[in-house]
Amino acid sequence: MTALPLEDSRDATVTGDARGEATRKRILDAAQKLFSEHGTNGVSLRAITSEAGANSAAANYHFGSKSGLLEAVFARHAAGIAQEREAMLAQCRAEPGRPPMLEQIVRAFLEPGMRGEHGGTSFARFRGRMLAENSEQTRELYVRYFNGSTGQFLDALRKVLPDLSETDLFWRVHVMLGTMVYTLANTGRIQALSNGACDPSDLDDALDHLVPMIAHLFRGPATPTGTSDAARTLNPIQA
Amino acid sequence: MTALPLEDSRDATVTGDARGEATRKRILDAAQKLFSEHGTNGVSLRAITSEAGANSAAANYHFGSKSGLLEAVFARHAAGIAQEREAMLAQCRAEPGRPPMLEQIVRAFLEPGMRGEHGGTSFARFRGRMLAENSEQTRELYVRYFNGSTGQFLDALRKVLPDLSETDLFWRVHVMLGTMVYTLANTGRIQALSNGACDPSDLDDALDHLVPMIAHLFRGPATPTGTSDAARTLNPIQA
DNA sequence: GTCTATAGCTGGATAGAC
DNA sequence: GTCTATCCAGCTATAGAC
Secondary structure (H helix, E strand, O other): OOOOOHHHOOOOOOOHHHHHHHHHHHHHHHHHHHHHHHOOOOOOHHHHHHHOOOOHHHHHHHHOOHHHHHHHHHHHHHHHHHHHHHHHHHOOOOOOOOOOHHHHHHHHHHHHHHOOOOOHHHHHHHHHHHHHHOOHHHHHHHHHHHHHHHHHHHHHHHHHOOOOOHHHHHHHHHHHHHHHHHHHHOOOHHHHHOOOOOOOOOHHHHHHHHHHHHHHHHOOOOOOOOOOHHHHHHOOOOO | OOOOOHHHOOOOOOOHHHHHHHHHHHHHHHHHHHHHHHOOOOOOHHHHHHHOOOOHHHHHHHHOOHHHHHHHHHHHHHHHHHHHHHHHHHOOOOOOOOOOHHHHHHHHHHHHHHOOOOOHHHHHHHHHHHHHHOOHHHHHHHHHHHHHHHHHHHHHHHHHOOOOOHHHHHHHHHHHHHHHHHHHHOOOHHHHHOOOOOOOOOHHHHHHHHHHHHHHHHOOOOOOOOOOHHHHHHOOOOO
8 A cells, every 4th residue: 555645634643443433423513413403304414414524425324324313413412311310310319408309300300401511502402303303213212212211200209299199290291391392492482572581592591490490380289180171270279 | 168067077066266275275184284293394295285185286376385385274273373362361350260360361372272273183283393393484473473462461471470570471481382382292202101191182181281280380489590500509499 | 276297406325436 | 434426216396288
């Protein structure tokens, strides 16, 4: 083999393998960014590899297909979020000087996915978009990567809220999930309605508002049971 | 002109114009159904017109383009929802024997879009998908069709919750919107986690659970203001 | 007003040079 | 491992017969 002229290499200080890894990472970063901005259906491989400064063939070489790329983007940070969630949950303690257990648990659930330690806000928005698009692949990925840790949180919530019925528990978790997804998806609706006074795209600020609201929600009274819609409408909970 | 043989007409009992309207309606129905199931990006005009028993050219004849069809599907029921919202809001009364005003207001906001009087559950899911996809066109349509009535609800909420700060008001409305959108989008996540014990795809049942939860949320204490994230974390609201 | 046929693109994926 | 070139499927939109 002939000596390789340095000018021919995009980054002559690293080996060929490392160059491959660098391209792979650039494609993952570009895909995450564009998926988070336009959804997974609204972005072509060509746009992604162009953003990454590579060719569309490179994406197929590294990831096999577009859905393979989607899964790789997801997998890169999802396991880390689940692990940090579980670690934060394990550190929750009912002790004087700390927030109530419920606040700690809610924060442990929301914070790892929103604070930006795992892929930043673009990965958070990417997950919001994925959940919103609600494809079969997305559902499968969520079950695989998150069902375990989410189950631990359900158990923790049952423990601190022993009087809450299973039905009410799941409905409140539903509200928590919906709020998280809607916040991550960043539709801009509340910014428009509030003329910018409320900005959930600042995920740190969002956490500080959401944790107390969700905790308050979990502490609410049991949903009244009625035999008809009218009965439930006419006998709502008392504040 | 020669007499038209009855067999040549798909529906000989109506006039040509009425036939055109029927096809137009079948296309709108098919588009709403498929958009609600697969999002707007995941469905082709071919699939829609095939479902409607028509040809892809018919969609362009009636609606000009795919985005024209999308707007037509939206517009068909959106104004009706906004009107019914405003009508229900106008009928809210603080009287003995009725639910508290706040419950009435929350229900007036949520019910017209979820109860199925305007396009059924498929139109509700269609809106959820649109909001999730969060396109420029969607944002524009929402401002045009819903900003007026939503502004009336903000005023009504200010009136029954005079001590709530503007910031807290918008954050709680954000949670209400997120919960509504997530419920309409029907990701199936909570059904999977609860083994079917909790099913938000039953929108009547969902309303009966969501109205008391959201009302309770609005009645929560003010979000504590801290100078740092740590201060806010260590001093959450007291339940 | 509805159809067939097709123009004109854009997308994912692959072959093969280097 | 990365590129260029290309195949082919699927899409929107339109032209023109009926």
